Amino acid sequence: MDLLIRNATLPDGRTGVDIAIADGRINAVGAALAVSAAEEIDAGGNLVTPPFVDAHFHMDATLSYGLPRINSSGTLLEGIALWGELKPALTQEALVARAMQYCDWAVARGLLAIRSHVDICDDRLLAVEALLQVKRQVAPYLDLQLVAFPQDGLLRSPNAFANLKRAIAMGVDVVGGIPHFERTMAEGAESVRLLCEFAAEKGLRVDMHCDESDDPMSRHIETLAFHAQRLELQGLVTGSHLTSMHSMDNYYVSKLLPLIREAGVAAIANPLINITLQGRHDSYPKRRGMTRVPEMLAAGIDVAFGHDCVMDPWYSLGSGDMLEVAHMGLHVAQMTGQDAMHACFLAVTETPARILGLSGYGLTPGCNADLVLLDARSTVEAIRLRAGRRYVIRRGKVISQSPAAQATLALPGRPATVDFRLHSG
Ligand code: FE2
Secondary structure (H helix, E strand, O other): OOEEEEEEEOOOOOOOEEEEEEOOEEEEEEEOOOOOOOEEEEOOOOEEEOOEEEEEEOOOOOOOOOOOOOOOOOOHHHHHHHHHHHHHHOOHHHHHHHHHHHHHHHHHOOEEEEEEEEEOOOOOOHHHHHHHHHHHHHOOOOEEEEEEEOOOOOOOOOOHHHHHHHHHHHOOOEEEEOHHHOOOHHHHHHHHHHHHHHHHHHOOEEEEEEOOOOOOOOOHHHHHHHHHHHOOOOOOEEEEEOOHHHHOOHHHHHHHHHHHHHOOEEEEEOHHHHHHHOOOOOOOOOOOOOOOHHHHHHOOOOEEEOOEOOOEOOEOOOOOOHHHHHHHHHHHOOOOOHHHHHHHHHOOOHHHHHHHOOOOOOOOOOOEOOEEEEOOOOHHHHHHHOOOEEEEEEOOEEEEEOOOOOEEOOOOOOOOEEOOOOOOO
């Protein structure tokens, strides 16, 4: 064997597990494996998980914080205006440099797969070229999946559909959309139809920004589910944000969720962004605006949490830490039961891996040896601590290491060091 990880705890709760790795793949998983390996890592009872996956990001805008100015109100509308100001000044070199820096951060956080939307409304398609270059550059250590995203509206922006088709021809993977931003509800529905038909014709996945609004009548998710079913795209279509569902009438939602389930459409909530951008027109009580995560999970719908933004026109914070995303999602959705907290961990690992259609993801023999060793004993503790990533492993090779999070105390009669894991006894 090339690498043996001893005494790991797995996300499903199994403890004392060894993981043997050969030729970049998981070879065996079990208690006290009788194998030798060139290299051994003692997990010390800590959690070993497949890598974090971010199902919703904007890598063309990331790390542009302050360019050309800071979003002073912090609102969605000022963010869109700011992005419009920044777009003409973008250069391919700067886009690549910022995206590459973000990918370094991602790797250090154990985030090894990202679905990024890329704005195709700029006729130069500079961002598309830049992110395709980044995708090739990071491919040995990070899976970057790109979505052709008509930020200014497929029908509202004159060349958007032609540009989207060009972007797909250049190698962008997924068909995006933004129906709630079209001029009318009817045009939004028409954009969903056109994009789903185009995706079906090309055999591509679909991921639309859908109903990112507090308007309870923004119901494009219903249309998206309808076309996913009609065109037999089950398992290939995702609705991102779906924040209007927060404000919808309960009776309508009771009809809607089974339709989404039947259509095999997945959902992505973006808790950090939804909690900061939605409900801005409310006084008090003020809506949270995140979509109905526990209710969709209960209905059998795949729900992932995405980061959406890091240091860009819409959001000034973030560092590529999907545990921070899960932490916020858990709080906003009030998912505080034991099973619910564990589900929040799956919403940044297994579930987005399924949404992206990643092959070889998991912890069974034959899967890619892509693993993260965390400074935590369970999935819930990992979220509580936003636990450090001691080792990040890609295809059996360590690609990032961090020291244990630990403080040295100078207190009489107290331990010399302290970490924040719960130690029994
Ligand atoms: Fe987004």
